[in-house]
Amino acid sequence: MSTTLAAYRAAVRRPRPVRAWWRDAAGLTAWLSLLFVVALWVSGRGLQDLGTSPEAFLTSTGRLTGLLSADLLLLQVLLMARIPWVERTYGQDELARRHRLTGFGSITHLAAHVVLISLGYAATDRSGLLGEVWLLVTTYPGMLLATAGTAALAMVAVTSVRAARQRLRYESWHLLQLYAYLGAGLALPHQLWTGADFAASPVATVFWWTAYAAAVGAVLVFRVGQPLWLNARHRLVVEQVVREGPDVVSVYLRGRHLDRLPAVAGQFFIWRFVSGPGWTRGKPFSLSAAPDGTRLRITAKDLGPGSRRPATLKPGTRALFEGPYGRLTGTVRKGPKLAMFASGIGITPLRALLAELPYGAGDAVLFHRARMQADLLFRRELEDLAARRSVRIHYLLGRRSHDRVSWLPANYAPVPDDQVLRHLVPDIAEHDVYVCGPGAWTEAVLDSARRAGVPADRVHSERFGW
Structure with a gap:
């Protein structure tokens, strides 16, 4: 083994841990920015104006909702x-949830701002x-641009509603979300030219220029x-492209200086393969093997047009x-023992983690989880890991029960999930639990673990x- 590759593998065995205070610092910064915006409104006679007249009340409240909308945006x-x-602190799934909540808060305050300001000005002008x-x-200067920006943000909000997301392909939804940048950019001239606050x-x-500079700088640097x-x-x-099953393929990728690519097992990338129509639309795929400094492997299941593309790729x-992304890595690990739960294609990051992370025999x-034997991915690789590193593997085959929400097959239905878990892993409370799979199944595992x-x-x- 080369010195460079040995150093690389040694480095990935000791990933930089996620600090608990990072999460607190990020959340506190967000809340402090909102409180500071309210303080700016108060210092600009926002509270005093509430009681002077009905039209002043409407206008002052409209100013506050506009400021909060801009900060949330x-x-x-x-x-x-x-x-x-x-x-790395929150993970993409939680960031996506917080992004939706923040977006809905921003567009709601923006709508209130438009209505309240219009009513206040109409009452003032009779x-x-x-x-x-x-x-x-x-x-008014900048208002045409602000109106266009509002339309872009409204479109982003509408397409973020669950019912709308279910009708869109991931690639189309992801592209539409980029209009939030356009909306933020079009709102700036309005604030500069007519926003007295x-x-x-x-x-x-200083606050608003710093906030805009931070947002623009983060996008330019990281996106x-x-x-x-x-x-x-x-x-x-x-x-090369290797077929793993009837509707599953693995794609092996090579490149330059991969020993310096900042990726570890458990992470995913947004991929675009320059081949055929629609290649510009990105699709997320996890690493299904621990990066070794020489090549990468991703594995895709045919779940639609975007995930079907890897099967058609040529060497x-x-x-x-874009990436790597994801916090399902060794950086969040707390102890020496591991319990991993995978359903379907969710085995991909966990298979990589089992190969990369250190643990003792039997730990x-x-x-x-799969519907049938033929659906078990990487079975030969997993059983090789079981033989070499004493990984205990439980295959959960068959349909799940229709009578209750469970991560177990129907034949376990008479016994509560947590009892089954404690029976199979008596010291489960001493394990770090890693879960990857569909939403309802994942929630059932998490509830059982708790x-x-x-x-x-x-x-x-x-x-x-998404």
Whole structure:
């Protein structure tokens, strides 16, 4: 083994841990920004104006909702910016949930801002509401751009509703989410030209310029600059495509300086393969083998047009990527023992973790859920790991019970899930639990682990969904 490769493998065995205070710091920063915005509104006579007249009440409240909407919008952009320490702390599934909540909060406050300001100005001018809205949009500086930005943000909000997401392909939804950047950019001229609170004091001006600079800088560095640099440096191409099952393939990729690619087992990338129509639409796939410094492997199941593309790839096809992302890694691990739960294609990151992470003989157990024997992925590789490293494997085959929510097959139905878990792994509370699979199945595993006594900080999951 080369010195470089040996050093690489030694490094990935000691991943940088996620610090608990990172999460607290990120959350506290977000809340402090909202409190500071309210303080700016108060210092600009926001509270005093509430009691002077009905129209002043409407206008002042409209100012506050507008300020909160702008701050929430910038927080939403930061949540989308793929800032590494934030992403490793929260994980993409939780960041996506917080992004949706922040986005809905921003668009709700924005709608309130539009309505309240229009009503306040109409009452002041003694004019009709529709006429006042038309006057604001067509005569106030930056309002046409702000209106276009509002339309873009409304589209992002609508397509983020669960019912709408279920009708969209991941690639289309992901592309639509980028309009949030457009909405934020189009709102800035309105704040500069007509937003009195933006320049009400030097403190307010510094705050808003700093907030916008942080959001724009994060996007340019982590969403644009870093992917461009990593792709130029590593130049990944498809080496071979191997069929793992009737609807599952593994893609092996090679490139330059892969010993320096900052990826560990359990992570995923957003992939674009430069081949055929639609290649610009990215699709997330996890590493299904621990990176060894010479090549990467991802595994894809045919779940639609985007995940069907890997089966059609030819050797030499250029692969563009964003990442690595995901917190289902050794960085969140708390103790020496591991319990891993995988359903279907969710085995991909866990198979990589079992190969990469250190553990003693008998200290790792894997629960692998599938409908039938033919659906078990990487069975030969997993049984080789079981033989070499004494991994205990439980295959969970068959249909699940229709009478209750469970992660176990129907033949376990008479016994509560947590009792089965404690029977199969008596010291389960001493294990770090890693879970990857569909949403409902993952929730059932997490609930069972909690009831079996596994501490919350030892439970680590990555849900499939968006």
